[in-house]
Amino acid sequence: MALVRDIMRTSLVTLSPGETVETAVRIMKENNIGSVLVVDAGKLVGIFTERDLLAMVAGGAGLDKKLGDVMTRNVVTVKPEDPVVKAVCKMVEHNIRHVPVVDDSGAPLGMVSARDVLRNML
Amino acid sequence: MALVRDIMRTSLVTLSPGETVETAVRIMKENNIGSVLVVDAGKLVGIFTERDLLAMVAGGAGLDKKLGDVMTRNVVTVKPEDPVVKAVCKMVEHNIRHVPVVDDSGAPLGMVSARDVLRNML
Numbered sequence: 001m002a003l004v005r006d007i008m009r010t011s012l013v014t015l016s017p018g019e020t021v022e023t024a025v026r027i028m029k030e031n032n033i034g035s036v037l038v039v040d041a042g043k044l045v046g047i048f049t050e051r052d053l054l055a056m057v058a059g060g061a062g063l064d065k066k067l068g069d070v071m072t073r074n075v076v077t078v079k080p081e082d083p084v085v086k087a088v089c090k091m092v093e094h095n096i097r098h099v100p101v102v103d104d105s106g107a108p109l110g111m112v113s114a115r116d117v118l119r120n121m122l
Numbered sequence: 123m124a125l126v127r128d129i130m131r132t133s134l135v136t137l138s139p140g141e142t143v144e145t146a147v148r149i150m151k152e153n154n155i156g157s158v159l160v161v162d163a164g165k166l167v168g169i170f171t172e173r174d175l176l177a178m179v180a181g182g183a184g185l186d187k188k189l190g191d192v193m194t195r196n197v198v199t200v201k202p203e204d205p206v207v208k209a210v211c212k213m214v215e216h217n218i219r220h221v222p223v224v225d226d227s228g229a230p231l232g233m234v235s236a237r238d239v240l241r242n243m244l
């Protein structure tokens with residue numbers, strides 16, 4: 001049975017809640033990624049994705065807003081020893097395609113995306 | 123063997139190349155979707171996703187640009203009778219998560235997303 005830790009990516013892009021959306025946008029573009037994890041005192045506190053950017057742009061919000069004000073809190077996560085299918089269930093149930101992997105203290109260890117799951121299917 | 127037509131979604135959101143990105147953003151937000159298909163004379167001519175929006179915002183481009191100027195042409199597609207695994211291969215190979223379904227004339231019939239594949243896995 002495939003476990004999350006077997007397929008997760010461990011190179012993470014994280015920002016602090018005090019950073020601006022403008023910074024997040026630049027980092028996401030430079031790294032060609034669709035989401036950034038927001039970390040405070042070593043703990044995962046939020047996620048900001050290109051879908052959140054779409055909502056901001058549609059609403060005319062300024063990019064100088066702090067990540068802490070616009071990120072999604074209550075991040076859906078998995079543990080490294082969870083089976084991959086558990087990550088898939090969460091993706092489908094919550095309509096998300098990125099599931100951060102955290103340890104028991106809430107510190108981010110990696111990320112599992114829909115693409116990682118599909119690539120491993122092949 | 124699961125075929126694309128068994129899992130594709132057929133309610134499509136399409137726009138013309140002459141529409142602006144501002145319109146696309148509004149439509150995407152209203153429909154809670156991450157991509158729109160660009161259709162000209164009944165044929166699929168491009169795709170515009172939230173990743174393209176990220177690139178535009180990062181580059182400071184105005185939202186009054188026409189879709190035809192910023193969309194991705196050479197859309198990666200599948201046919202309804204293709205096996206689902208073919209769509210998965212294209213998603214992984216091209217790093218995309220939306221694969222439009224077209225008929226032999228290039229007219230859009232539906233869309234397969236990574237989420238559709240994963241939901242069907244469960």
Ligand SMILES: C[S@@+](CC[C@H](N)C(=O)[O-])C[C@H]1O[C@@H](n2cnc3c(N)ncnc32)[C@H](O)[C@@H]1O
Pocket residue numbers: 047048049051052071072073074075076077094095096097098099100156
């Ligand atoms: C409901 S999803 C729908 C779109 C698309 N499937 C995606 O994942 O972006 C978009 C929202 O989910 C949030 N989100 C993405 N991944 C998340 C996760 N692991 N936990 C909680 N929220 C998440 C984003 O911040 C965004 O506000």
Ligand SMILES: C[S@@+](CC[C@H](N)C(=O)[O-])C[C@H]1O[C@@H](n2cnc3c(N)ncnc32)[C@H](O)[C@@H]1O
Pocket residue numbers: 034169170171173174193194195196197198199216217218219220221222
């Ligand atoms: C290379 S993907 C990487 C990010 C993410 N996986 C996604 O699908 O958006 C982003 C680029 O691919 C393009 N794209 C998305 N779906 C496509 C498809 N079916 N055919 C061709 N290009 C596509 C988008 O327009 C965008 O410029």
